[in-house]
Amino acid sequence: MRVERRNVINADRDLVWKIVSDPDSYPSFMTNLERWESANDQSPGVGARYFVHWKVGSVPVGGLMEIVEFDDLRDLAWVGITGVTVRGRIRLRDEGQGRTKVTFRLSYQAPGGIWGYIADRVAVRQVGRIAADTLKRLKERAESRG
Amino acid sequence: MAGLAEALGWAREQITSRVPKADLDQRDPDYIRDQLPGTWLLASLYFRADVQHLDRIPAEGPVLLIGNHSGGNVPPDTFVFTLAFCSYFGVERPFYQLAHNLVVSAPPLGWLRKFGTVAANHENARMALESGAALLVYPGGDYEVFRPSWERHTVDFDGRMGYVKLARDAGVPIVPVASVGGQESALFLNRGQWLAKLLRADKTLRLKSIPISLALPWGLNISDLAGHLPLPTKIAIEVQHPIEVDGDDQAVHDKVMASLQAGVDRLAARRRFPVIG
Numbered sequence A: 001m002r003v004e005r006r007n008v009i010n011a012d013r014d015l016v017w018k019i020v021s022d023p024d025s026y027p028s029f030m031t032n033l034e035r036w037e038s039a040n041d042q043s044p045g046v047g048a049r050y051f052v053h054w055k056v057g058s059v060p061v062g063g064l065m066e067i068v069e070f071d072d073l074r075d076l077a078w079v080g081i082t083g084v085t086v087r088g089r090i091r092l093r094d095e096g097q098g099r100t101k102v103t104f105r106l107s108y109q110a111p112g113g114i115w116g117y118i119a120d121r122v123a124v125r126q127v128g129r130i131a132a133d134t135l136k137r138l139k140e141r142a143e144s145r146g
Numbered sequence B: 001m002a003g004l005a006e007a008l009g010w011a012r013e014q015i016t017s018r019v020p021k022a023d024l025d026q027r028d029p030d031y032i033r034d035q036l037p038g039t040w041l042l043a044s045l046y047f048r049a050d051v052q053h054l055d056r057i058p059a060e061g062p063v064l065l066i067g068n069h070s071g072g073n074v075p076p077d078t079f080v081f082t083l084a085f086c087s088y089f090g091v092e093r094p095f096y097q098l099a100h101n102l103v104v105s106a107p108p109l110g111w112l113r114k115f116g117t118v119a120a121n122h123e124n125a126r127m128a129l130e131s132g133a134a135l136l137v138y139p140g141g142d143y144e145v146f147r148p149s150w151e152r153h154t155v156d157f158d159g160r161m162g163y164v165k166l167a168r169d170a171g172v173p174i175v176p177v178a179s180v181g182g183q184e185s186a187l188f189l190n191r192g193q194w195l196a197k198l199l200r201a202d203k204t205l206r207l208k209s210i211p212i213s214l215a216l217p218w219g220l221n222i223s224d225l226a227g228h229l230p231l232p233t234k235i236a237i238e239v240q241h242p243i244e245v246d247g248d249d250q251a252v253h254d255k256v257m258a259s260l261q262a263g264v265d266r267l268a269a270r271r272r273f274p275v276i277g
Helices: A013-020 A023-028 A113-145 B002-018 B029-046 B076-089 B101-105 B107-115 B122-130 B141-145 B162-170 B193-198 B249-269
Strands: A002-009 A033-038 A049-056 A059-071 A075-080 A085-096 A099-109 B050-052 B063-067 B095-099 B117-119 B134-137 B174-180 B187-190 B212-215 B219-222 B236-239
Touching (some): A013 A085, A013 A113, A023 A033, B029 B107, B076 B134, B122 B134
Parallel strands (some): B063 B174
Antiparallel strands (some): A033 A049, A059 A075, A085 A099, B174 B236
């Protein structure tokens, strides 16, 4: 399943990147985040690992994530190493007039064949809400700083 | 009378010989991972489960998880917590659960061993903790799990506190796990301890109870040996703060009971209706 949500923030890209490039600040704007802990001593960037769990349905879902792309002012992407197969990306693009377009993508696939497929379908609405609400909170946070 | 004694002796032999020796290697992380989506669907849609404060469990190392037990022979709290633990810490973290001999020896339930379920005895528990695993134990066992539904929010281990010695010997903390909702999966009427004594099942099968309940699809359900179809009751679980084993057994046991009962009371207070939650 792939979920994608976008919005435009009335703040310049430098400011938005400052927030999204600091994974330690994610608990302050990511919705339904139950756990966010650094798993290695590496500073934010490619190779940094985190334990991440979102509350989806009845229990926290996630696992150990590693940042695989850290393209200054543009893209930050991570993949799941344990738990469900998951890939996430936050993408920033200039929208002109000091505004920034933010895209938040989450791709995930549960194991377990047909049950995994059904679980993916059932979860997709909630994951969509999580992505949309996360962007809303990011916008509020960035615009309050701008 | 001699015929009955012989029959009971035969039944005992059949069961004890089938109780598999605990082999911790039977736990299969890949199998568990494949089963998680199905159990997630059941927990999220059917039981509308809500599990809180898993972060209170030490992130690594052996730990003894002590829970109050509900739901008869089909306890939803066990499987919801197992799902939550495996989702939160990953299937890679070794996690075992103790279960009654009858459960681990029943051929249709052989798959439970892949989840890490081993027969409830001190030796197996010690072995699991020494291996560095997390271990889930329900000291109340069949006594607590068959309590009448109107006592559903009472934690009652029947005075059992062997788990404190287990934690002390292994040098691990105890983390209480409080849950509500499981005892509303059927209408449990009576533990049937008198029936177990009458049929001598307490001696032959280690069954202290032959419970009497009203449950789907049987109606009147005596013993619950064949299980039942649980009602879609909302399951709520709250993990409590770890308790270090630093006093005498009774003092530690009292702390665990107080922590569990307080957790159950909190969860019960949020519950507006039986079953619905």
